[in-house]
Amino acid sequence: MVELSELQQDMLTELFNIGMGNAASALSEMVSEAILLSIPEVSFMEKSELTNLLEADSGGHISGVSQQFHGLILGQALLTFPTDKSLELVRLLLQDTVPLENLTEFEEEALTEIGNIILNAGLSCLADIFEDEITSDLPIFNSGSCSEVIEHSNQTNSAQQTVLYLQVDFNIEKNDIKGYVMYLFDIQSMDKLATSIESYIEKLTA
Amino acid sequence: MPTPTKTIPSEELLTQVIDTNATGITILDKSMNIIFWNQWMSNASSLAKEDVLHKNLFSVFPEMKNSRIEKAIELSISKGNASFISHTFNKNPFPLYSNGDKNKSIRQLTYIKPVNLKNNERYCFIQINDSTTSVYREEQLRKMAHDAQSLTKLKSGFVSSVSHELRTPLTSIMGALGLLKNGTDKVNPENMKTMLDIAYNNADRLLLLISDLLDMEKIESGKMDFNFSTININELIDLCITQNKGLSDKYKVQFNFNKDDNIPLVFADKDRIIQVLNNLMSNAVKFEPNGGTIEITSSHENNKVHVAVLDHGSGIPDEFKDKIFKAFTQADVSNTKNISGTGLGLAISKTIIEQHHGELNFDCNNKRGTCFYFTLPVNKQ
Known part of the structure; x- marks a missing residue:
């Protein structure tokens, strides 16, 4: 497991906040509404811990958007919300006046598009750290129990996985909605990430 | 036993398959020049392959410059990220139309994906799904x-x-x-x-x-039955004045009927018109000051019979005028006589008159009272 020093922690948080700033301005433009995105926290954890954490926060049912990524590192990017929050978010963005009980096809597509923008912004941050390209596949919408969504979006099926975990706060029309962005890596990719963070900081502080 | 031969799909076969696909497919090189344009794209854009191949996508569609699609294509070529663009937020989709009809815009789901070849050449693959039907269904x-x-x-x-x-x-x-x-x-x-x-x-x-x-x-529920016959509206007004005499005496008001003696006959449901007249008259009694006279007038003009009931009460408050014909709305005005109503009478009366192809409305000058009137078409038989 990667233990981040305070400096590393601050640097990653800052970097992802810049990335989310870009995503937020793209989203604001799309919906003609001021949207703020912030990342108050970045941490690493084991995949098993992740399920517990999401379950505790969501009451069990989540909706999410996932994308596979490739390059020097391989893995899965995943954005999740407790299902009721995903409904709230998408309806705020769509300015939906007639909310139906479940996410409709429209809303699933809208959420997929929003997730895609956020996940790509985060991948750009990781690419900056690696100073190399990280390419991504098309986003997929998932919904179900926490473990279902995580497993469904996790094609590599490796039990030994580490998760780079970011809490992302959406602020839209005075509403705060909390979501989670996760990057699931295999062990080798994790090692590469740790080394890259080190050298990125060295370069910055040199 | 013969060794099975490995058949590799030819370019011709692949092109045919992609051409007959029910989605739009185009491929751009890293300078955003169109290098592939399938038949679906040709049909929907009314631009043949020869018109677009080797041209920059945004010189073919300048209206899409600075759009989300352009940004997503840039992201795909420069950073290798795939994008999904739903129809919801996309203000500048491809100008594509069903059967080339400019009034039938195709609602689009756009998938933009980088494709890397072994020689590190990068292309941008764009797939467009027609979601017009599902958008319509959802709407x-x-x-x-x-x-x-x-x-x-x-x-x-x-x-x-x-x-x-x-x-x-x-x-x-x-x-x-x-x-x-x-x-x-x-x-x-x-x-x-x-x-x-x-x-x-x-x-x-x-x-x-x-x-x-x-x-x-x-x-x-549209089940109100009407029993039409030829009637003289003056006779019905006289009848209703008699029927309301008890009420008008009780509240010390009078009816004055200005009769049009040459009034044409109308084809109407007698009982329902009596219901309307009784409603208008009892309302007028409610608001006419003690000792006052309610003016009832019959007249005709342009093939229409016109009946008006004028009281000299306090009139209808402005904020109430829009709601007066809605069920269960009664203005909170000084109705000192305390005559109760159901709040349904005017709503019912208006519907009855409209079912006769007439009009029921009011003129209100808060200082001089209120005149409710209705028209009925003259019987042409």
């Missing part, structure tokens, strides 16, 4: 949900108004009967009569309300 679904929501609101408003209207007279009846039941020995005959009057009048009001409610129900 219908939303409309239905919206209508259902409005109906539920209307229903609950109606139920609460009806319950209130039914409960008020019933409470008076129960109160009066309760006093009689519990204290018959102490009640003198005069008080007993007062109690019975209260109970009777309120029961009468309940009856009126229920018959109005049934009328409303008939109107709303």
